[in-house]
Amino acid sequence: xNILEVNNVSKNYGxxxxxxxxxxxxxDGKWLSIMGPSGSGKxxxxxxxxxxxxxxxxxxILDGQDITQLSLTDLTVIRRDKIGLIFQQFxxxxxxxxxENVMLAQYYHSMVDEKEALNALERVGLHARxxxxxxxxxxxxxxxxxxxxxxxxxxxxxxxxxxxxxxDEANESLVMNLLHQLHQEGSSIIVVTHxxxxxxxxxxxxxxxxxxxxxxxDNLK
Amino acid sequence: MLNKNRLFxxxxxxxxxxxxxxxxxxxxxxxxxxxxxxxxMVTLCYDIPRQMGKAFRSYGANIIFMPAGSHATIxxxxxxxxxxxxxxxxxxxxxxxxxxxxxxxVVPYTLVGTDFQQITKTSPYWLIEGQFPSQDNEIMIGIxxxxxxxLSIGDIMPIAGKSRQNDNFDQIxxxxxxxxxxKTEDSFIFVNFTKLESLLQEQNQAEVIELSISAPKEELQxxxxxxxxxxxxxxxxxxxxxxQSETQVLGKLSSLLYLVTSVVLILTMxxxxxxxxxxxxERRKEIGLKKALGAENRRIAKEFLAExxxxxxxxxxxxxxxxxxxxxxxxxxxxxxxxxxxxxxIPFTILISMLVTVVACLMPVKQAVEVExxxxxxxx
Numbered sequence: 252x253n254i255l256e257v258n259n260v261s262k263n264y265g266x267x268x269x270x271x272x273x274x275x276x277x278x279d280g281k282w283l284s285i286m287g288p289s290g291s292g293k294x295x296x297x298x299x300x301x302x303x304x305x306x307x308x309x310x311x312i313l314d315g316q317d318i319t320q321l322s323l324t325d326l327t328v329i330r331r332d333k334i335g336l337i338f339q340q341f342x343x344x345x346x347x348x349x350x351e352n353v354m355l356a357q358y359y360h361s362m363v364d365e366k367e368a369l370n371a372l373e374r375v376g377l378h379a380r381x382x383x384x385x386x387x388x389x390x391x392x393x394x395x396x397x398x399x400x401x402x403x404x405x406x407x408x409x410x411x412x413x414x415x416x417x418x419d420e421a422n423e424s425l426v427m428n429l430l431h432q433l434h435q436e437g438s439s440i441i442v443v444t445h446x447x448x449x450x451x452x453x454x455x456x457x458x459x460x461x462x463x464x465x466x467x468x469d470n471l472k
Numbered sequence: 473m474l475n476k477n478r479l480f481x482x483x484x485x486x487x488x489x490x491x492x493x494x495x496x497x498x499x500x501x502x503x504x505x506x507x508x509x510x511x512x513m514v515t516l517c518y519d520i521p522r523q524m525g526k527a528f529r530s531y532g533a534n535i536i537f538m539p540a541g542s543h544a545t546i547x548x549x550x551x552x553x554x555x556x557x558x559x560x561x562x563x564x565x566x567x568x569x570x571x572x573x574x575x576x577x578v579v580p581y582t583l584v585g586t587d588f589q590q591i592t593k594t595s596p597y598w599l600i601e602g603q604f605p606s607q608d609n610e611i612m613i614g615i616x617x618x619x620x621x622x623l624s625i626g627d628i629m630p631i632a633g634k635s636r637q638n639d640n641f642d643q644i645x646x647x648x649x650x651x652x653x654x655k656t657e658d659s660f661i662f663v664n665f666t667k668l669e670s671l672l673q674e675q676n677q678a679e680v681i682e683l684s685i686s687a688p689k690e691e692l693q694x695x696x697x698x699x700x701x702x703x704x705x706x707x708x709x710x711x712x713x714x715x716q717s718e719t720q721v722l723g724k725l726s727s728l729l730y731l732v733t734s735v736v737l738i739l740t741m742x743x744x745x746x747x748x749x750x751x752x753x754e755r756r757k758e759i760g761l762k763k764a765l766g767a768e769n770r771r772i773a774k775e776f777l778a779e780x781x782x783x784x785x786x787x788x789x790x791x792x793x794x795x796x797x798x799x800x801x802x803x804x805x806x807x808x809x810x811x812x813x814x815x816x817x818i819p820f821t822i823l824i825s826m827l828v829t830v831v832a833c834l835m836p837v838k839q840a841v842e843v844e845x846x847x848x849x850x851x852x
Contacts (some may be wrong), residue, residue, distance in 0.1 A: 261574075282535045283671040298844075301764075301846070303764065303844055303845050303846035304844060304846055308837075323766065324769075327763065327766055327768055330764065330765075330766050331765065331766020331767075332766070335664075336764055336765075340763045342757055342760075342764075343759065344484075344761065345491075345492075346487050346488050346491035346492050347484060347487055348487075351480075351483075351484060351487065354480060355484070355762075356765050356766075357764065358477055358480055358481060359762065359765050359767045359771070360765075360766060362476060362477055363476050363477055363480040378849075384491070400765075435581065
């Protein structure tokens with residue numbers, strides 16, 4: 252079964268197209284990388300998959316539901332229930348502790364559970380830093396809080412936008428190991444990156460160029 | 473379970489206020505200054521006309537009691553009962569006058585008995601050289617009398633006349649003061665009210681009573697109607713030139729104050745709104761993130777609403793205290809007296825302050841939540 256099906260998706264901004272006729276699928280529990288240079292349309296594609304934007308044409312089936320037909324409010328609900336987002340800039344609320352940042356995702360999803368949030372932080376190796384504010388954490392630690400926040404609501408799909416873009420090598424390795432762990436536990440993952448090193452961790456890499464799929468690489472071969 | 477969520481969001485709200493204290497202080501300062509100006513100006517709007525009304529009393533009495541019908545005098549007991557109808561806070565002064573035709577070295581004069589303590593309240597514009605008589609053998613003469621008879625302070629003046637019982641008296645008085653008013657008082661001789669009563673051999677009667685009351689024209693007219701109804705032997709009169717000019721000036725002053733206050737308030741509210749908007753706009757990324765995490769627009773708006781309500785409340789409370797101080801300082805500096813504190817202005821100021829912060833907050837929040845989270849998070 253596929254967790255995601257992207258069928259003939261195009262996105263135009265007036266006469267300019269950001270995406271043209273994109274087709275791809277992600278199987279349940281699979282890891283896909285979307286790779287491409289700046290301006291290739293990978294962020295636009297990620298936003299569409301992440302329910303933060305709508306395509307001009309085509310359909311996106313997420314967990315069996317066509318999200319292109321949904322209202323913005325419904326998209327918010329889908330995003331909350333089915334997707335775990337990891338950002339390049341981490342995007343943690345600066346005045347909340349690591350623990351509170353994780354609990355914030357629980358709050359918007361359903362109910363807060365401090366014990367569960369602490370477990371999520373423990374999973375990313377940050378139990379001891381739970382009461383620290385983002386500014387007291389290193390970049391790698393902030394990204395790990397971001398990962399803990401993304402997985403706290405057991406999403407169907409983890410969507411990571413340049414998750415190692417702002418990290419040094421050691422932290423990059425830590426974050427990629429965490430994604431591997433999640434993948435081994437059955438999570439479906441899509442990583443958007445411009446780095447071939449990061450992309451090759453996935454089972455499949457979709458290479459975008461000028462808004463079109465230029466290449467699909469099977470990394471397992 | 474629901475309580476857990478409520479507890480969490482309350483905690484995050486407090487965290488937002490405490491951990492963003494430098495930003496919060498700026499917003500709080502803005503709302504507090506706005507509330508200070510609001511409270512201060514509204515208080516002054518109420519108080520300045522009142523203070524000015526008091527200041528106007530220096531122009532002299534605004535009501536005169538005269539004997540009604542064929543009566544020659546008014547019973548002072550009735551006058552006391554009539555003046556008791558006026559609240560003591562509005563009663564500035566009540567001065568009785570009694571007149572007696574006398575002669576001094578064959579020249580006819582009018583000897584006036586009055587209460588000098590009350591004169592200072594009902595006719596504070598009298599220019600006195602020397603002092604008011606304090607002893608029974610002391611008099612104060614009008615400037616015209618002094619010029620005509622070539623008299624000055626310290627001189628002796630013999631005064632002769634007749635009592636009500638037609639008994640003659642001839643007494644020597646010492647001049648202790650000379651009065652100059654530019655009016656009929658300049659040709660009178662003044663003596664203590666009780667002294668004149670003893671010369672007349674008649675107690676508790678007066679020909680004219682001057683009243684100085686701090687009240688608007690309508691209230692004075694109501695009072696006059698009441699006196700006419702309850703005391704038929706008293707003929708009350710409104711001194712129109714005083715009350716009319718007072719009403720006109722106070723009316724114009726009030727209009728000017730309301731206009732200035734409105735302009736200042738609008739400007740202050742714009743400043744508060746701008747400060748709040750800046751604070752919210754700075755948090756657009758946070759709004760985008762919350763949206764990305766699945767928060768509905770309504771929920772985010774509610775969180776900001778709660779925060780702005782809190783800021784408005786605290787700012788309004790602080791502003792009320794400082795506004796009171798501000799109005800007090802102005803009142804003391806300009807009028808030399810304290811303001812009358814209107815308690816209901818505190819909740820009024822807090823409510824306005826909360827309303828302004830909420831409105832100022834909701835506009836940018838509404839704009840921010842309508843933008844796609846992806847754009848906000850990318851900084852577009």
